[in-house]
Amino acid sequence: MAAELPYDLAAALAHYREHGYARLGKLAEPERLVRMRDRIDAIMMGAVVHEGIFFQRDTDSGRYEDLSYGKGYEGPTLGYRKVEKLEKDPIFLEWITHPLFEPLAREVYGGDVTLYRALVFNKAAETGGSNLPWHQDGGDFWGLDREPSLQVWTALDDAPLDGGCLEIVPGSHLRGLVTKLGGVVPEPALLREEPEKKSVFLPVEAGEVILVHNHAWHRSSRSKTGLPRRALTVCYLDARTECRRKKRAPRSFFKVFPRA
Numbered sequence: 001m002a003a004e005l006p007y008d009l010a011a012a013l014a015h016y017r018e019h020g021y022a023r024l025g026k027l028a029e030p031e032r033l034v035r036m037r038d039r040i041d042a043i044m045m046g047a048v049v050h051e052g053i054f055f056q057r058d059t060d061s062g063r064y065e066d067l068s069y070g071k072g073y074e075g076p077t078l079g080y081r082k083v084e085k086l087e088k089d090p091i092f093l094e095w096i097t098h099p100l101f102e103p104l105a106r107e108v109y110g111g112d113v114t115l116y117r118a119l120v121f122n123k124a125a126e127t128g129g130s131n132l133p134w135h136q137d138g139g140d141f142w143g144l145d146r147e148p149s150l151q152v153w154t155a156l157d158d159a160p161l162d163g164g165c166l167e168i169v170p171g172s173h174l175r176g177l178v179t180k181l182g183g184v185v186p187e188p189a190l191l192r193e194e195p196e197k198k199s200v201f202l203p204v205e206a207g208e209v210i211l212v213h214n215h216a217w218h219r220s221s222r223s224k225t226g227l228p229r230r231a232l233t234v235c236y237l238d239a240r241t242e243c244r245r246k247k248r249a250p251r252s253f254f255k256v257f258p259r260a
């Protein structure tokens with residue numbers, strides 16, 4: 001299987017393990033990108049409806065601090081920042097479960113693989129979206145009995161330097177979580193670590209795929225291109241992972257590799 005992959009699995013994993021990210025190159029075909037872009041717009045506009053999709057509208061100010069929570073779908077607009085649970089949509093499900101990603105996920109987790117989340121991060125053409133601050137994707141906030149470590153980020157549009165590309169602090173994943181809770185990196189750690197002095201920008205063309213370690217510090221800025229910047233991010237889990245949440249019934253995670 002590995003010999004047929006259009007990327008070098010061993011090199012990608014070595015880079016991801018050392019630096020917390022790895023570029024896999026342009027893997028998503030142009031027709032697939034059109035289908036995914038059209039579909040996410042149709043979902044945002046209410047033309048395609050799936051029960052249980054999570055929406056978060058973006059701010060008009062571009063400030064992360066101004067985001068509102070818990071409102072869900074607020075009507076047809078391309079101004080959503082996050083659209084989550086995309087495994088419910090067959091076009092996205094096909095990419096989430098694509099055999100291209102199976103050897104990677106199996107190598108990272110050492111066995112079967114489930115899905116924690118699959119979502120589009122959108123920076124709308126009209127507003128440029130918002131600044132996403134330095135953060136890590138894990139910790140108590142995620143409610144899991146073990147830490148996830150593999151996210152596969154696919155650019156649905158070009159994301160150039162001034163167009164909301166990802167920015168990452170290489171090697172930052174090696175020091176683990178900054179806070180037990182996870183999420184946004186707090187001010188004292190930012191002052192201590194000065195991440196912008198060590199970070200790399202990852203400009204991409206549509207179709208490019210980047211592996212992101214959940215504990216790598218990453219962020220993205222507003223886009224200044226006047227064009228939409230949509231990206232699908234998929235967090236895979238070790239299939240042995242259990243949900244620890246107490247307030248609601250524990251989640252059971254969707255089986256990705258193998259599906260049966």
Ligand SMILES: O=C(O)CCC(=O)C(=O)O
Nearest residue numbers: 121132137153220231233
């Ligand atoms: O696409 C972005 O702007 C942010 C992506 C991100 O934070 C993630 O995939 O965890």
